Amino acid sequence: MRVHNFSAGPAALPLEVLHRIQSELLDWQGSGMSVMEISHRSKAFIRVAEQAEQDLRELLAVPANYKVLFLQGGASGQFAAIPMNLAPADATVDYVNTGNWSKRAIVEAQRYCARVNVIADAKDTGYNNVPAESAWQRSGNASYLHYTPNETIGGVTFPFIPNTNVALVADFSSSILSAPLDVSRFGVIYAGAQKNIGPSGLCVVIVRDDLLDRARDVTPAIWNWRQMAADGSMSNTPPTFSWYVAGLVFQWLKAQGGLASMGERNRRKAEALYAVIDGSGFYRNPVAREDRSIMNVPFTLAKPDLDKLFLGDAKEAGLTNLEGHRSVGGMRASIYNAVTPDGVAALVTFMQEFERRHG
Amino acid sequence: MRVHNFSAGPAALPLEVLHRIQSELLDWQGSGMSVMEISHRSKAFIRVAEQAEQDLRELLAVPANYKVLFLQGGASGQFAAIPMNLAPADATVDYVNTGNWSKRAIVEAQRYCARVNVIADAKDTGYNNVPAESAWQRSGNASYLHYTPNETIGGVTFPFIPNTNVALVADFSSSILSAPLDVSRFGVIYAGAQKNIGPSGLCVVIVRDDLLDRARDVTPAIWNWRQMAADGSMSNTPPTFSWYVAGLVFQWLKAQGGLASMGERNRRKAEALYAVIDGSGFYRNPVAREDRSIMNVPFTLAKPDLDKLFLGDAKEAGLTNLEGHRSVGGMRASIYNAVTPDGVAALVTFMQEFERRHG
Numbered sequence: 001m002r003v004h005n006f007s008a009g010p011a012a013l014p015l016e017v018l019h020r021i022q023s024e025l026l027d028w029q030g031s032g033m034s035v036m037e038i039s040h041r042s043k044a045f046i047r048v049a050e051q052a053e054q055d056l057r058e059l060l061a062v063p064a065n066y067k068v069l070f071l072q073g074g075a076s077g078q079f080a081a082i083p084m085n086l087a088p089a090d091a092t093v094d095y096v097n098t099g100n101w102s103k104r105a106i107v108e109a110q111r112y113c114a115r116v117n118v119i120a121d122a123k124d125t126g127y128n129n130v131p132a133e134s135a136w137q138r139s140g141n142a143s144y145l146h147y148t149p150n151e152t153i154g155g156v157t158f159p160f161i162p163n164t165n166v167a168l169v170a171d172f173s174s175s176i177l178s179a180p181l182d183v184s185r186f187g188v189i190y191a192g193a194q195k196n197i198g199p200s201g202l203c204v205v206i207v208r209d210d211l212l213d214r215a216r217d218v219t220p221a222i223w224n225w226r227q228m229a230a231d232g233s234m235s236n237t238p239p240t241f242s243w244y245v246a247g248l249v250f251q252w253l254k255a256q257g258g259l260a261s262m263g264e265r266n267r268r269k270a271e272a273l274y275a276v277i278d279g280s281g282f283y284r285n286p287v288a289r290e291d292r293s294i295m296n297v298p299f300t301l302a303k304p305d306l307d308k309l310f311l312g313d314a315k316e317a318g319l320t321n322l323e324g325h326r327s328v329g330g331m332r333a334s335i336y337n338a339v340t341p342d343g344v345a346a347l348v349t350f351m352q353e354f355e356r357r358h359g
Numbered sequence: 360m361r362v363h364n365f366s367a368g369p370a371a372l373p374l375e376v377l378h379r380i381q382s383e384l385l386d387w388q389g390s391g392m393s394v395m396e397i398s399h400r401s402k403a404f405i406r407v408a409e410q411a412e413q414d415l416r417e418l419l420a421v422p423a424n425y426k427v428l429f430l431q432g433g434a435s436g437q438f439a440a441i442p443m444n445l446a447p448a449d450a451t452v453d454y455v456n457t458g459n460w461s462k463r464a465i466v467e468a469q470r471y472c473a474r475v476n477v478i479a480d481a482k483d484t485g486y487n488n489v490p491a492e493s494a495w496q497r498s499g500n501a502s503y504l505h506y507t508p509n510e511t512i513g514g515v516t517f518p519f520i521p522n523t524n525v526a527l528v529a530d531f532s533s534s535i536l537s538a539p540l541d542v543s544r545f546g547v548i549y550a551g552a553q554k555n556i557g558p559s560g561l562c563v564v565i566v567r568d569d570l571l572d573r574a575r576d577v578t579p580a581i582w583n584w585r586q587m588a589a590d591g592s593m594s595n596t597p598p599t600f601s602w603y604v605a606g607l608v609f610q611w612l613k614a615q616g617g618l619a620s621m622g623e624r625n626r627r628k629a630e631a632l633y634a635v636i637d638g639s640g641f642y643r644n645p646v647a648r649e650d651r652s653i654m655n656v657p658f659t660l661a662k663p664d665l666d667k668l669f670l671g672d673a674k675e676a677g678l679t680n681l682e683g684h685r686s687v688g689g690m691r692a693s694i695y696n697a698v699t700p701d702g703v704a705a706l707v708t709f710m711q712e713f714e715r716r717h718g
Contacts, residue, residue: 003391010599012396018385025381032362036558037371072431072560073581076595080579111577194596199395201431201560201598218470220439222432236435237553239560239598240369
């Protein structure tokens with residue numbers, strides 16, 4: 001029996017996609033082979049790869065002057081690849097720190113750039129809000145500005161796209177495809193696949209053409225955006241199965257009505273969950289209301305000694321992976337695209353019932 | 360209907376493994392989730408990860424003073440990671456060039472090392488043999504010696520393990536697990552998964568402990584072997600599905616009797632194929648007999664205008680992906696572990712019949 005899976009990542013996939021994978025696992029498109037068993041350079045796989053790119057472009061309305069890359073190494077790999085592709089070693093680069101994933105990007109950038117300027121840091125509020133843009137202490141000469149639109153652990157989301165004169169670089173790992181996005185505001189958008197795109201091991205990078213010629217010589221070939229764009233993301237063997245699954249997810253998203261429809265559905269899911277939290281004296285989410293994530297909803301119980309009971313009872317009720325991140329504890333419900341409104345409704349009902357019994 | 364698949368990579372997987380994946384795709388171990396949908400840090404996945412490592416260690420008899428890493432970026436990623444992990448920027452490093460994949464490793468190393476010394480090059484023989492070790496022009500001060508034990512495109516294999524006083528580094532992508540191997544002779548063994556291990560997007564690195572402390576500061580965190588060893592290859596989200604499939608392949612290999620048994624089976628498969636080639640005036644393999652690969656068998660027809668007919672008829676006979684690499688043309692049969700003796704027998708019969716009709 002399938003459960004409602006609130007994992008932060010690798011995360012739930014649409015059931016329809018899983019059924020499709022299963023049905024053609026041994027004999028893909030009548031080839032007598034699994035899609036895992038064919039060359040990435042075969043015509044059949046290149047059709048899969050190109051269709052996936054085309055569907056992603058359509059979903060996000062990616063302008064023609066952007067390349068879409070399917071790379072390996074995850075967003076964490078891009079933490080290194082971004083400075084190597086965009087800035088010389090003596091450069092200054094600007095980073096906004098809104099939590100765990102911002103910090104990891106900052107630490108990695110420090111290997112590659114003379115000055116990593118943290119132009120805003122939410123630490124004074126315990127990383128429970130987004131620092132007001134007006135107070136950011138920007139460098140005059142930064143090669144780019146990096147931020148994390150959605151912090152997966154803290155559940156903090158930017159309610160705005162920053163304004164900047166330099167290339168805007170954004171780690172959209174946990175919120176890409178959750179709602180429509182104006183790609184034209186960005187220099188680089190990147191996202192690990194394992195939340196809203198597909199299996200782990202794939203990272204999507206969307207980069208504006210004018211940023212493709214800055215790479216340092218020491219950029220590894222498999223992360224050189226210019227070269228990878230020229231080679232259709234196949235300078236080396238790509239993660240073909242993950243790419244194929246991503247393509248199925250993109251087709252599923254289109255069948256759901258695209259990102260406007262998904263955004264509305266996600267907003268309603270999140271509202272239902274925050275309503276039960278805010279409407280109780282038992283559950284609590286610490287994030288400033290205007291900065292709350294619609295993808296990752298962390299919450300605590302008024303009686304933390306009930307955490308284990310909550311998680312155990314939830315699991316018995318078919319609601320899994322609600323543990324908070326190991327660094328913060330408590331609970332977290334990740335409600336990515338593949339988590340259905342029914343799943344969220346079941347969680348809401350469970351939380352209300354749990355509060356009635358133990359609140 | 361399943362075919363006999365001679366793809367060079369991504370390549371055939373054992374049918375038993377595919378059946379297992381398919382059967383548990385929607386509900387893995389009774390969890391109500393796919394293995395793709397669970398956290399890499401969950402107890403259930405960590406059991407998968409650790410079992411895979413343990414089985415690989417057992418298959419290859421990996422000594423205790425080696426770490427086994429499961430990384431992203433493929434062998435091509437390690438082409439960059441190896442110099443960064445093993446040598447300072449002003450270092451000399453030694454490479455043996457036996458063909459296409461050696462060359463790619465050399466080109467990438469040139470980004471990172473002051474002197475990449477090609478100590479032997481098979482170009483005089485058209486890359487159809489392994490240069491005699493006695494003639495290698497070794498540097499006196501190399502940080503390591505790199506070679507490619509099996510050239511996937513040329514079908515050239517080292518019949519010996521080189522002797523060296525420096526760390527021996529070997530790209531075993533297309534021959535790992537094809538036969539027993541004395542791991543203790545090596546400093547670093549690495550292999551992209553997509554031939555003999557599992558789906559693409561995973562790279563196994565086996566590294567001796569004393570080589571873990573040389574990494575440059577600019578080594579990307581996800582490729583820092585010391586850090587990855589400390590983090591159980593989970594400094595970032597690993598390619599969980601590929602890792603899981605690799606584990607199933609390792610279990611399958613153990614069930615086949617391990618590498619001694621597979622090595623014998625592979626030797627017989629290759630002998631059958633070379634016998635039909637050498638026994639005809641119609642087919643030809645150019646590689647020196649003692650250096651022939653038991654994994655990748657390239658061959659040409661005496662009448663190259665029949666290439667297309669050969670490939671078309673083969674496909675109709677259920678024998679697929681026999682095209683030679685786009686850089687060399689002709690034919691290539693990759694007969695990795697998952698290609699059965701029956702598959703090779705069917706190919707042999709087809710080749711004999713084709714020669715009778717068109718020779």
